[in-house]
Amino acid sequence: MFDRHYAVWPKGVPKHLTLPATSLYENLELSVRRYPTKPALIYYGSALSYAALKDHVDRLAGWLEHVCGVRRQDRVLLYMQNSPQFVIAYYAIQRLTAVVVPVNPMSKTEELRHIARDTGASTILCGQDVFAFAQPLLGHELQHAIVAAYADYVTPYHLRPNDIVQPDVVAAPRMPVPAPAIAWNDTLAANHAAGPHKATHDDWCVLPYSSGTTGAPKGCLHSIRGVTATLFGSIAWNPATPESVQLVTLPLFHVTGMQNSMNAPLFNGATLVLMTRWDRKVAADLIRRHRVTHWRNITTMCVDFLSDPDSANWDLSSLIGIGGGGAPMPKAVAAKLKEFTGLEYIEGYGLSETIAATHINPVSNPKPQCLGIPVFDVDSRIVNPDTLEELGPNETGEIVMAGPQIFLGYWNRPEETAQVVFERDGKRFFRSGDLGYYDDEGYFYLVDRLKRMINASGFKVWPSEIEAMMYAHPGIREVCVIATADAHRGETVKAVIIPNEGATLTPDDVQAWCRERMAAYKVPRVITFAESLPKSATGKILWRVLQDEERAAAKPDAAD
Missing domain, CATH: 3.30.300.30 (ANL, C-terminal domain)
Structure with missing residues (x-):
């Protein structure tokens, strides 16, 4: 077990986590029971309570079960921008113990076709802004489509104060939906009741797509147990409460946004302030209006945010945690962020195959442009990529890791799965394909990529x-x-x-x-x-x- 980093482990934080046995849907149920009237989602000034969120989840799940025929472990494509509908659809699929296949909303028809064929999915939930790319698949790869207009969850301007600038895709009115597709609101109006929710930690849960090492995109299959490990770990590493308010700018189809900006805050009973499109001035406005406490982002968002000429005058006083990754944070930008907020930018590292972070910087002792240290129950090492021989500190090799969040394998690709996993010390290690090293204190750094990415x-x-x-x-x-x-x-x-x-x-x-x-x-x-x-x-x-x-x-x- 790699334990060099234990000397810098955050004080008061356990090194092992006992994972809750609840499913993702049960996490939502518990938050609803605790905080039924509390805002779960705030979307361009309009709020949806926890009770209302669950009501919409249950009614959509009923339609998926009774009309679309979705059953346990069936794959369902989720092809939307950040929106209340994304969150509702995600949890409706979980309600049926089916498998969410999150699709980048920038994908086009042929990319969708590959994922639909690969997963065997017959149902897609999509935004009306991208429906044109999914429509050619209906009657062929796909049999059912539910089409959402994001504007349906935003109160009209004349009915609410303090108007917030909306992107065009949110302001666009609902458009007619041609058969055999159906409009989102019609599925909820049908008010079908889903059957009993039954799930175990071994059930499949989510299937994000990554290209692995070579070739066409591959599905990374995760169980409820694996997803629970990183969402629960996120809360334990960056302590939050039900009073926390999370600004959601990371795309929710991506594992980091899915786990840190959606699943973890909803588990905790916190409030999500959703943005469909990145806009630095709107982000600053939302932070001020809703007293946002936590913001996970990618480095380029933070760079853009602080490059605004007015950024020095923005009220960011409510923020108590900010971090992310995607690329090393430039030192000058990190310094400017600390000047404005008093906060260190906390960088982390993870992959689609690990359903978010395996390494995060300690909040009390971060290092710049660093991946961080292995988190709860993660055994990470550096090995020679040719021989798998373990290397020592400051020696560059391939980053590998074992832990509860490691994926079950690439969907229907056992040979390619076998190429990226190996056994050592009774553990199943995943080969990241990334070259890096760790320093004398056990902090990991990225150097290059073995993967062609x-x-x-x-x-x-x-x-x-x-x-x-x-x-x-x-x-x-x-x-x-x-x-x-x-x-x-x-x-x-x-x-x-x-x-x-x-x-x-x-x-x-x-x-x-x-x-x-x-x-x-x-x-x-x-x-x-x-x-x-x-x-x-x-x-x-x-x-x-x-x-x-x-x-x-x-x-x-x-x-x-």
């Missing part, structure tokens, strides 16, 4: 997936996707293309083609053309050669 503002982009899609372009003969430095996003996507003979391509044309077929964060921001690509003796494109050249060119002394 691009981290664009916290969104994970998998080059092989982008390449596979770009090869469908009639003018592209060969393409290699790599990461390139970006002042705002940290990293962004670059495509090096060999055009087909006679093809006339421009970067703008290729980007426009990509925008029609893939999520915006995946579209290459930089496109160059070449006569050849480096290849191995077997003809395999040597992407790492291009990546190394790109990083070398980006170094400050590259021109010397």
